[in-house]
Every structure is written in C-alpha cells, then in structure tokens.
Amino acid sequence: MAVVDYKVAGSIEEAVSLLANAKMATRILAGGTDLIIQTKPQANSVAVIDIKKIDSMMTATLDDSGLTLGPSMSCSEFTARNDIKQVFPGLVEAAYLIGSTQVQGRCSVGGNLCNASPAADTIPALIVNGAQCVIAGSKGERTVAVEDFVTGVGKNCMSKDELLVAIKIAKPKAGTSDAYLRFIPRTEMDIAVAGAGVSVTLDDTGTCTAARVAIGAVAVTALLVPEAAAALIGTKLDESALKAAAAAASDASKPISDRRGTADYRRQVVGVLVKRAATIAASRAKEK
C-alpha cells in the first residue's frame, strides 16, 4: 500500500504539529505531480498532509520589499502573474518549462525545490535571484538560502517536523534582470540535459556591477558558480567576458553520463547556456 492516510492541514501550525506527531513516514502533498508517482501501491506506506487549503501556501505577493511566494501555488497561476514576470522573467520562464499544461495546473515552484531533482528547472533560477527558503518546524521558523536548501539527489535540509512555508526574494536593484535556459533534445515535455540561470545588474554605462550564475543538471545539486559571476562583473559583457564565464561554468560542473547526455557534452553545453542566458539577462536589464 502506498498512501495509507490523508489529512488536510488548515494552517501551517496544524501541518507542523501533524508532522511532529506523525507515527509513520509522512510526506507533504502539494500538487502531487512528483509525490503521487512515488507512492504507487508497491511502494512503502506513507501518510500525506495536503497543504493546499492553507491560503499563504497558495498565493504570491510582490511589493516594495520583494516577492513572497507561497511554495505550493500552481505554476499555471504563478506564470500568469505579469507583475512577477516583469521583475523575475527568468524565474517565471523556468517555472513555465516544467511539464505539460496538465502538470502546470498542479506543480509548484516549492514542490520543484523540495523534490530536489538535480535537473529541476526552477532551482538555478531561484539561486541567481538570491531566493531564501522560510522553513517552519516545531522549534520555530528558520531561513535557508536556496543553494544550501538542497543537499543531494531528492534530498533537502528539512528535518521530519519541518515544511517549506515561503520562498522570499528581495526586490532587485535597479538595472537588474535574469534569464534561465535549459537544453532538451525535444521542444516540450522533457527534462533538462543542462540548465543555466544568470542574473546581472548593469549601471548606466552598461557595465555589470553584480552578477549571479547557477547551473543545473550538471551535478548532484544545482550549483552557484561565483567564478562565472566574477568573470562578468566589471565588464560590459563583451565576448571575452562571456567566454570566461562559460569556461568557469564548464569547469565548475561535475556532470554524469546518462541516456540524456554524456558528461563531456553536458560540460560544454552548460557553458554555452551560461553565455546565452547572460546575454538575455543583460538585454533585459538594459530595459530597466
């Protein structure tokens, strides 16, 4: 038997208390697009706690302090938010890439993050935006940067009695924008062979004053690559700076070979993606 108990939490406090008092393996159910496949009848027994009735888990607010995203808001609702798309176009693009229309109606940025696939599209996009995870547990709340949240393939830093209750991104400085690109052999319905997120801040002269680069599907977890960002900062993102950033990203990657691509191929492609994403992020930043 797979799912042997189903409970609906009406509040975060209730969800935390259900988790803390659980007598068996317990999973949080948001959109279920990953979880329900993992809980087929032949799998081990689990209890699930549905958190979709908690308002703050399902809504997003964007104001002068930045974005507060309910982790379980469906990607179809998230990507329809033009106000968020204007500020974080790369993050919205990444969320849009997950699955089909059917999956978009249920899947969420928080679910993509907690599921912690090495190839998760939103994770590099969250990292480059400096996103913070707000985690609630029986000992209270704590905040962890996204790059420290994922600890391995399918693993995150939360203990048994904790759940992700918000993703927060501070309002970006003027002249900042982002982009996320992934490579897949098809045009739709596929999983990243390699992915790259870039955020850049440009001053009035077009010089890059701040940058963050993160790469996905080329290591056990998405990686923040400060060396690639350093190659961009202080430049006007000319060809030599972009090449240096690409090389730094390729060097930082630790890909494996599998049926979707060889390690050598991924190492090269991730550099190309960084270069292209940086160019897109810069052209967007110039418009701000």
Add this chain to the structure above:
Amino acid sequence: MAKVHVNSTVNGEVMEFLCEPQDTLLDVLRNQLNMTGTKEGCGSGDCGACSVTVNGKLVCSCLVLGVEAEGAQVGTIEGVSNKDQLHVIQEKFLEHAALQCGICTPGLVVSTQALLTENPKPTEEEARYYLAGNLCRCTGYDKIIRAVMDSAETLRGDA
C-alpha cells in the same frame, strides 16, 4: 484501512463516493463512478489520456488523489456532449478523422475544450504547445490539430 467518504461535483452533478487514500481520481472515476470515458495510458502524468478538469483547471486525473476531489468541481469527457448531441469539438474530431485507435481521444477532447475556454483564438503553435501533454501514437497529430483549429473557428462563429 478506513475508506474515506468524499463529496464532489462531477459534470455538474453532486456525487459521493468511498475511496482508499491512495486511489487516484482516475481510479475513482473509472472504478467507483463507472465513468470509463477517461482512459488510463501511462499512469504517471506523461500521456494526458486521463485529462479531466478540477475546478476548471486541466489536470491528469492519475496525478490527483480521489480524496483531493472533496468539495471540488470535476469535469470529464462524459460532460462534454449535451446528452446525445455531440459537442462541436467531438464533431470536428470525427469530421477530420482525428482519431484512430481512440485511446487518446477523450483526453484530447477535454484538453481542447480547456484550451478553447482559455484561449478562443489560439495560433496553431499555441494549440500544439498547449496539447503537448496529450500523446497520440496513431495520427501523427496533424489531423488532430486541424480538428482543433476548425473547432476554434466554429465556436467563435467565424466559420
């Protein structure tokens, strides 16, 4: 294991059923409610054969638990036609021979209806992307897309 009592509305009709916590909405529709129009293809959310709407949103019913349908409005292929009167989308699928074996067809019709509700005037590219989660191994998609575009035109009254 205790079964869960669920109250739901399916195609506008109030329905109640008992299900195990691990039963998917697809299991419930087919095995409890005897609504076998919705098909199981892959059972892992990749093929779209089990497409239904939940509170107006297109989903794979194999990726929704039956217990999650509590208080929800579910729309299935059985609710598309008006009794014996086929919906325009169904007529256009027949007219354009947009089906062969038929397993993917209920899902495609439900998805097409969701597409045209959201976007009554899709471009061919938009229609192809929207329906990318509905796999058909027979037709090669071309006839399906012709039926979808023709349905859109007819429903808008442009035909």
